[in-house]
Amino acid sequence: MGRFNVNNQYKAIVIGGSAGSFQGITRILSSIPEDFTLPIIMCLHRLKHVRNGFVEALSIKSINAVKEPYDKEPVKKKNVYLAPANYHLSVELGHTFSLSTEEMVNNSRPSIDITLETAAYVYRNKLIGILLSGANRDGAMGMKRIKDRGGLTIVQDPAECMIETMPAAALKLTEIDYTLKVDEIISFLLELDKCYKS
Template structure:
């Protein structure tokens, strides 16, 4: 179980195919006063600029927004990587957006967001990898583990497409393998 001596300062959740309904379900069941900022890196259509954040906002008890470049990360917020942008965390706790080349055929790249969280927050980072159809996110989640952060992989049997979580499981052993319901219970246990 997580170490209460090291409360997490950031949560990065990544997913691809099938992840919208999982993320929507998680956000709908989180405590409304959940303070730890959540960064979402979800594979999405490049040329569809809106709809995803609005869809997630419908059931979320926490404000969901697409950040601007250099926006400071605030508590009790969910930051969704904008369409066709990589989302990084800067050392000063702000968000950097980039249009660098696609990584694993994806922009935003889950790996990039997770790796930047690992670098900035080290053992205070919590990474969660959800259902998806490619390997993006596996190396990034391992980077969180390598920096002594906490790692959760969605149980492949609960995934629409299990390529993404299985890719992580082939690389390393995460701290937890949980169903979406168990992920919600875990997150809500992090604070009173």
């Protein structure tokens, strides 16, 4: 038995992060196997006017290709997705992505809350939400929505974060299942993946 209460009921993982999260996300992406079972949907705050370089920087570190989904693209297993710069990324009921340029939420587009909340609505108790380092409260409400709908919630340990505001806000708003350092998040994901392959 591992240290985490994992099972193979889950259908997707969403990860949010902002300032200080790049190092953590690249460590995660470089540690999970190429055939990692579940789709990973990432919403990371980035400079809206810098369209190139960010995906490439993540892909260099990642074992799996990182792709920005197009509007109405289906969510598929064994894929790593990243919200495009200056677009909100939602998950729709048919397990497809939706892109929009609606008003900023929490001064952000893409908004982590939008990605997490729409994914929670679609996947309900079959979703895992992970929130990393960040400088604002974006993502806190999204984590609450995941928890309210029966999903599993993880935040990066604020003591390890470069900027703790984002995970600390989530911890204040809802009862988070696990508060973990990045290495522990990696262990969780590897343990989870084994459930699907055993």
